[in-house]
Amino acid sequence: MGRYTKLDILFNQEINEDKRHQKIPKYPVIPLAETDIYIITNQGDRFDLLAQQVYKNINHWWIISIANQTLPQNGLFIAEGTQLRIPVNIQNILSQYNELNNI
Numbered sequence: 106m107g108r109y110t111k112l113d114i115l116f117n118q119e120i121n122e123d124k125r126h127q128k129i130p131k132y133p134v135i136p137l138a139e140t141d142i143y144i145i146t147n148q149g150d151r152f153d154l155l156a157q158q159v160y161k162n163i164n165h166w167w168i169i170s171i172a173n174q175t176l177p178q179n180g181l182f183i184a185e186g187t188q189l190r191i192p193v194n195i196q197n198i199l200s201q202y203n204e205l206n207n208i
Contacts, residue, residue, distance in 0.1 A: 133201035135172045140193045151181040159191055168195055
């Protein structure tokens with residue numbers, strides 16, 4: 106299940122037109138932890154593929170992305186040779202995400 110699945114649908118009333126769109130999610134701050142792992146990316150590494158390897162859930166790619174705020178936040182691809190911090194204990198992160206977004 107993706108992170109947008111349980112977000113509210115919003116309607117925007119414009120001139121005789123209803124436009125439907127997802128509510129923009131809020132993300133928790135992900136503090137450093139002793140359990141975090143660090144990797145250097147290889148060619149072809151992507152946030153979603155790393156999330157599948159580490160979390161066994163491709164939809165949790167955003168956790169790795171948000172934990173690495175200095176990287177571009179607009180895609181799945183990561184430049185080869187980039188050092189990434191990967192949070193391992195994500196239950197608290199997921200709980201905070203749900204709380205911030207009233208899920």
